[in-house]
Amino acid sequence: MQDEVFAQLVDSHYTGLYRYALSLAKSASDASDLTQQTFFVWAKKGHTLRDLNKAKTWLFTTLYREFLRNKRQGARITAIEDLPRGDQDFPSEAVDSIAPFDAQSVMAALQEVEVIFRAPLTLFYLQELSYREIASALEIPIGTVMSRLSRGKAELRSALSRRTKGGKVIEFPKSKEQLP
């Protein structure tokens, strides 16, 4: 029975978690590891969660924590200290149509967004969590979610715009080894 519940949980959420992990970790192999690690933590500690309805938020929270922990260990984190000062408006580039981009280009553009904005932005576009649940998953106030979404979208538009300029789309990194 416990195995069945676990399998259901995996089936319901591993795809969304993988997409979230891919946006954070920037490589398919790291994203797979991160997704697997998240369910590994669930297997060890998930039974402590009293309300299974909160499992989804719990999993996204855990994945983000694992991502931060891994980055800290690898000493390559973009920490909160790197948050740019102020909250000036980014120029909203005229990328209002997403049609010309394929999924991999969109993911690559998303990966260019600073991680502090990328995390809520990806959760928003996955559409599985509300703004309140995103705040809970990232352990930040609701107002901060709004602010980071607003700013993240502006950065994403700029990243997409850069991809259209020069008439070429930058190739999506297929694996960890191909990253610069």
Place this chain on the structure above:
Amino acid sequence: MTNQEAKFLLSAYRPDGRDAADPFFSAALDQARSDPELAAWFAREQAFDAGLAGKLAGIAPPPGLRESIVTGARASQPRRSRWPYPLLLAAASIALVLGLAVGVRSHRLPATESDLASSALNDLAVEGAEHDPNVPALAAVEAELSSHTLPIYRNLAMDRDRLRDDHCREISIAGRDVFEICFKHDNIWYHLYVARIGDFAPSAPVGTPTFLDRHAFAAAAWTDGRATYALVTDAGGAALRRMFAPG
């Protein structure tokens, strides 16, 4: 609500309509229905968001990931065994609880004065209308702040224990307890957030405020060696900066 504020809120409105019943968005949605310029912006934003969400949904996990997860997790399930020593079990439980308590506290993400300023500003923007500036026990503190010799960050000695005893409003920012006290200075409302020293890493040298402006809202954060503060107002950046100029 200005169109800019409505846009700020609607940025978090999911394009698949799942948030349609959430009263949090009601006012902004009403405004988008009645304001042609906002309506056009919202339609573009929703189309962009829906398109992007659709693209993201086209990314598939690598083959075999699901099986790896299920198999790997099954192998790591905790084994069940009887514990023959109840007293040791109790001791281990206490140690675990204490360990978790320490662990949870030490697992907080790093945060800076800038984060305090940004979060305090957001707090005022979202919760501002609900603040109660008339807690009787805080009258003396409010009066002291209202007549404080400028610049505000000089000789500001806020006692967090006293604020707690006086039932000052307390919020959590990045997992840290922060007190918020409202006061008027020259007929302008200001909101002072008081955090524990060391909870927010300095963004500037001690005693030097860091400013943040967002539309009509403005915030400044600083550390004075005893606590870390953020001062926020919705009266604009000029009004805030007056508090940091010599009186």
